[in-house]
Amino acid sequence: MPNTSYDALIIGSGQAGNPLATTLADAGQRVVLVEENLLGGSCINYGCTPTKAMLASAERAHQLRTAGDYGLQPVKPAVDMAAVVARKNHIVQAMREGVRSNLTQERQGITVLHGQATFVGPRTVRVALAGGETQRLTAKKVFINTGTRAAIPDIEGLQDVPFLTTTQLLDLPEVPEHLLILGGGYIGLEFSQMYRRFGSRVTIIEAGRQLLEREDDDACQALTEVLEAEGVEIVLGAEVRRVSRSEAGVFTLTAHTATGERRLRGTHLLVATGRVPNTDTLGLDQAGVQLDEKGYIQVNARLETTVRGVYALGDVHGGPQFTHISYDDYRVVRANLLHRGPRRSARQRPLPYCVFTEPQLGRIGLNEQQAREQGIAYRVATLPVSTIGRARQTGRTTGFWKVLVGEDDRLLGATVLCAEGGEIMSMFQLIMAGRLKYEQLQNMVLAHPTWAEGLNNVFRELQKPELKA
Numbered sequence: 001m002p003n004t005s006y007d008a009l010i011i012g013s014g015q016a017g018n019p020l021a022t023t024l025a026d027a028g029q030r031v032v033l034v035e036e037n038l039l040g041g042s043c044i045n046y047g048c049t050p051t052k053a054m055l056a057s058a059e060r061a062h063q064l065r066t067a068g069d070y071g072l073q074p075v076k077p078a079v080d081m082a083a084v085v086a087r088k089n090h091i092v093q094a095m096r097e098g099v100r101s102n103l104t105q106e107r108q109g110i111t112v113l114h115g116q117a118t119f120v121g122p123r124t125v126r127v128a129l130a131g132g133e134t135q136r137l138t139a140k141k142v143f144i145n146t147g148t149r150a151a152i153p154d155i156e157g158l159q160d161v162p163f164l165t166t167t168q169l170l171d172l173p174e175v176p177e178h179l180l181i182l183g184g185g186y187i188g189l190e191f192s193q194m195y196r197r198f199g200s201r202v203t204i205i206e207a208g209r210q211l212l213e214r215e216d217d218d219a220c221q222a223l224t225e226v227l228e229a230e231g232v233e234i235v236l237g238a239e240v241r242r243v244s245r246s247e248a249g250v251f252t253l254t255a256h257t258a259t260g261e262r263r264l265r266g267t268h269l270l271v272a273t274g275r276v277p278n279t280d281t282l283g284l285d286q287a288g289v290q291l292d293e294k295g296y297i298q299v300n301a302r303l304e305t306t307v308r309g310v311y312a313l314g315d316v317h318g319g320p321q322f323t324h325i326s327y328d329d330y331r332v333v334r335a336n337l338l339h340r341g342p343r344r345s346a347r348q349r350p351l352p353y354c355v356f357t358e359p360q361l362g363r364i365g366l367n368e369q370q371a372r373e374q375g376i377a378y379r380v381a382t383l384p385v386s387t388i389g390r391a392r393q394t395g396r397t398t399g400f401w402k403v404l405v406g407e408d409d410r411l412l413g414a415t416v417l418c419a420e421g422g423e424i425m426s427m428f429q430l431i432m433a434g435r436l437k438y439e440q441l442q443n444m445v446l447a448h449p450t451w452a453e454g455l456n457n458v459f460r461e462l463q464k465p466e467l468k469a
């Protein structure tokens, strides 16, 4: 077995591994990147990019159906799912090609291997190449960016039926007649609205007492109402005990709920109950890299594992599992290994995120639940979206903006359930980063009629009592 040594070995072509490979190569290091599946990892191939591309098709279908609200003849769209999937594939392939050409440009000098890496020593891996051969690699530094895959719950009968994960559903060339979705988290919500808008009947079956349990009750409730108004059935507090499928292809989920046993039937079943880390086949015990009780790699604030010279980046160390966090892990490692400036930490960085339903749920900083849990004093203001001029003009009036302000009159966090909620949330993130006091936003001149004008309104809700002379 040939043994080659490098300065840097990157396992996994994820959102951290790819930019790290090019940055290290630009710095003159000999880099090898090993990917067992598709270059670009989950975000590009079966995560963010394909879902948001297909959500755009679903949104267009919804606009056609609801065109009557805007004085136009409504259209019942004939959804050509094969064409929807083809459009998505086209976008994904172009992005994957971008990653490939970045990594393989001759000047980079990066060796890209297609195969599965397994540790055989602290900084030594064996790669089972796609072509059948095996190669041994050693490196001064090893970066693990192997991501996660769908968690499959241990439910009687589930392994015996052809359920779908998101990866498979995203390639389904037909519209499911009735899609059952196990799990009401990010994936469950985005896919429920997507397939409902394509024309499926959709039922979400969630174990928790509400959707998106980490969010405030008002946001969960409002999002539940949005989905139900579009015809998504939502079953909460459901403990699914058995799954079966009839010869006619009908899935039956037998669930224990507060109102007794329920049988939920559908033609397709999506399992979206969270993720598990891709660490089980990595041979990390051979390297001495320690895992937590869920199999995620233990790292410190600099993303160093328990073995010197071995780092873990992205979802594989437990997250938060977002593309922008994985990318920021790259920045942390880059700053600490290559830059002379202050050391960077992966702790205490802002955590913006957005659920891409319509309206979107954008979140930054603390919500009320978290402020209470952490004992942080706050004042809160909530602005119904329907009061914003831009919302009325565009007919996108559902939702609310909620801001929490601390004792120092600075923003602690925001929850934005609104059209373009992700973009609006990012304005709040900038306000937090700039440490602006809320009074500065009350009277800031903002272009009319923009969504941004809502900033004036939401912060005016926080009027302080007049000071007495």
Ligand SMILES: Cc1cc2nc3c(=O)[nH]c(=O)nc-3n(C[C@H](O)[C@H](O)[C@H](O)COP(=O)(O)OP(=O)(O)OC[C@H]3O[C@@H](n4cnc5c(N)ncnc54)[C@H](O)[C@@H]3O)c2cc1C
Residues within 6 Å of the ligand: 011, 012, 013, 014, 015, 016, 017, 034, 035, 036, 037, 038, 039, 040, 041, 042, 043, 044, 046, 047, 048, 051, 115, 116, 117, 118, 145, 146, 147, 148, 166, 187, 278, 281, 282, 313, 314, 315, 316, 321, 322, 323, 324, 326, 356
């Ligand atoms: C359906 C879906 C939608 C999502 N939508 C969003 C969104 O809108 N916004 C957002 O921020 N996040 C979203 N995410 C999460 C996001 O995709 C991930 O957080 C992000 O891709 C970070 O991944 P990563 O860098 O940790 O690794 P990944 O991108 O998962 O890459 C890991 C790579 O390692 C490879 N690998 C694993 N083991 C080995 C091995 N032994 N040898 C060689 N290669 C190996 C894998 O094949 C994979 O290509 C979504 C996820 C899913 C599933």
Ligand SMILES: NC(=O)c1ccc[n+]([C@@H]2O[C@H](COP(=O)([O-])OP(=O)(O)OC[C@H]3O[C@@H](n4cnc5c(N)ncnc54)[C@H](O)[C@@H]3O)[C@@H](O)[C@H]2O)c1
Residues within 6 Å of the ligand: 153, 182, 183, 184, 185, 186, 187, 188, 190, 205, 206, 207, 208, 211, 212, 213, 238, 239, 240, 272, 273, 274, 275, 320, 321, 322, 353, 354, 355, 356
């Ligand atoms: N817009 C985005 O940023 C976006 C979109 C999709 C995915 N993601 C990322 O991918 C990750 C995975 O998404 P996800 O939705 O699979 O996970 P999740 O953790 O967000 O939600 C999983 C849900 O499944 C429920 N559940 C677990 N076991 C169950 C069971 N046996 N029966 C019924 N319900 C059960 C949980 O209570 C939870 O509500 C997310 O945590 C997020 O980091 C992000």
